Structure formats: structure tokens, C-alpha cells
Amino acid sequence: ATHDHTQFEERHLCYISQLGKGNFGCVELCRYDPLGDNTGELVAVKKLQPNKISNQEDFQKEVKTLSVLHCDYIVKYRGVCYSMGRLSMSLVMEYLPYGSLNGYMWTNRYNITTRRMLLFASQICKGMEYLQTLRYVHRDLAARNILVANDSLVKIADFGLTKVLPFDKEYYRLSQPGQSPLFWLAPECLNENKFSHKSDVWSFGIVLHELFSYCDNNSNPKVLCLRAIGQNVQGTSISMHLSNMLANNWRLPSPPNCPSEVYGLMKDCWTYDFDKRPMFCDLSKKVENMIQSDR
Numbered sequence: 001a002t003h004d005h006t007q008f009e010e011r012h013l014c015y016i017s018q019l020g021k022g023n024f025g026c027v028e029l030c031r032y033d034p035l036g037d038n039t040g041e042l043v044a045v046k047k048l049q050p051n052k053i054s055n056q057e058d059f060q061k062e063v064k065t066l067s068v069l070h071c072d073y074i075v076k077y078r079g080v081c082y083s084m085g086r087l088s089m090s091l092v093m094e095y096l097p098y099g100s101l102n103g104y105m106w107t108n109r110y111n112i113t114t115r116r117m118l119l120f121a122s123q124i125c126k127g128m129e130y131l132q133t134l135r136y137v138h139r140d141l142a143a144r145n146i147l148v149a150n151d152s153l154v155k156i157a158d159f160g161l162t163k164v165l166p167f168d169k170e171y172y173r174l175s176q177p178g179q180s181p182l183f184w185l186a187p188e189c190l191n192e193n194k195f196s197h198k199s200d201v202w203s204f205g206i207v208l209h210e211l212f213s214y215c216d217n218n219s220n221p222k223v224l225c226l227r228a229i230g231q232n233v234q235g236t237s238i239s240m241h242l243s244n245m246l247a248n249n250w251r252l253p254s255p256p257n258c259p260s261e262v263y264g265l266m267k268d269c270w271t272y273d274f275d276k277r278p279m280f281c282d283l284s285k286k287v288e289n290m291i292q293s294d295r
């Protein structure tokens, strides 16, 4: 249909710059300028690196996933752009000018209040609650995959690893170890490749740690875990060492000056038994209460 606003014509998509490399693709900043007078809107265009057919299928799933999500706390799908005669397809999303959360937190570390961090945390919880109503498991919740729309609004993005739970099971088992970064993964993901809403809750706890560490790269989850594992990692893989430490109740230390009740919330998310971890609806209530009481 000519008035289908989800169809973007490649000839009107003007490349501006590369935003970054995500899961099996890169994302570019473009201006969709059909009038040719630079008044068009800025969009983020995710292109697939057409190397593996499996990536093509995964990409189609990512597009399908994002196109059905309508939530204030999830990056908006704009549409698709076919090129090379419908051979290759790009995903067109809204462009969020403040960039990813990890860059934003570090840049603004001297003037972000606890209240602001808790506001971001509650928005991420609400976005995850919404995903859960559709039985989607994100599997890659991390500060690098959260976007900042403005100084008081963040959105969940990068649905490249998202899976839908089967109708009859509350977890998704990957056939082989996935490509999610280890240090954000719950024990059952490391040990059994089992992903669920509860493993997303574990990752949310890691995002809380990143937030209250101002996404300082010198004390991010990877650095802290590798330091705890110790340099002389021989034989057993990093994943095994991490899994053993978590089983022995090691957890990331509290970030400096982090309020004890916030660290308590992280520890709740890092409960070993996924059945005993809080749900996102519980977490958003607790975070909202902290915002109210943090006057």
C-alpha cells in the first residue's frame, strides 16, 4: 500500500553516521528525507550483515518481535526498508538522541541523583513487565542495550536475542550455549542454557549494579567477576569458574555509596533459586516505594 508508513524507500534513506555494532548487525543513523530538503526525521537503521542464512532468519524474527511491541519503555519500531530488490531488508527504528545508557551514565555521573537512577530502574522494570505479558524473554538485558530518550526516560532496545516462551513451559532452553555475555547471566543459564523471565530478573539486578556504578568501565560486571575469579584461570572455562563462585554464594560487591536497600534489591534479583527470585511487578513496586521515600 502506498500509504503504508512502515515501508521506507531506500532512495530517501540518507546515511549520516554509524551508531554501533549490535548482535549480528550494525545500526546506522539516517535521515528519512522523501522531500529531499533535510526536513525528514532521523531514524536508526539496523542492517543485517548478510553472511549467514541463520542470521537472516534470526533477523526476520527480530523485526517481527519489535513490530508487535507497543510500550513507552521499549524502543519504537518504525518499519522496514527493502533493498536489492527485496533481497536484503533493514529494520527502521526511532532514533534516541541521548544514546545508550552506559555512555550516558558515565558522561553525566556527576549530576545524576539516586532518584534519577531509581526512575530509570522503574522504567526498565515496566518495560520488562510488558515484555513478560507477551511471553518474551529478552536474554540480553544490560545497560549497553538500554537507550536514553531524554533526561527522564529510558527504553529497552536490541531484541536480537529475544525468544518467545513456548505455550507449555516457563523457560526456553537454548540448544547450545548462546552468545549472551556471561557476566549478566543467571546460574541456570550458565549451567543449563535455561532462559526465563526469572533469568531476565537476574540480569536486571546486574543492570541495577551498572546504574549505581555509573557504568564505570573500571568496575563493570566483567572486570569485577574476572578479578574475583583471579588471573590464573587455567583449565576450567571462565563460565565454570563463575558458575562455581555463584554456587558458593559469591555475588558482585555493593557499588561505592550505593544505598543498602538498593544493594538488597540487587541481591534479591541474584537469588540462586530462580523460583525464589522476585518478579518484575514486585521489583517495580519496591523501586517506586524507594523513589517516594527518597525525598
Ligand SMILES: CC(C)(Nc1nc(-c2c[nH]c3ncc(Cl)cc23)ncc1F)C(=O)NCC(F)(F)F
Binding pocket: 019, 020, 021, 022, 023, 026, 027, 028, 044, 075, 093, 094, 095, 096, 097, 098, 099, 100, 144, 145, 146, 147, 156, 157, 158
Ligand atoms: C548497536 C547499537 C546501534 N549500538 C548503539 N546504539 C546507539 C544508539 C543511539 N541512539 C539510538 N537510537 C536507536 C537505536 Cl536502535 C540505537 C541508538 N548508540 C550507541 C551504540 F553503541 C545498538 O542498537 N545498541 C543497542 C541499543 F543500545 F540500541 F540497545
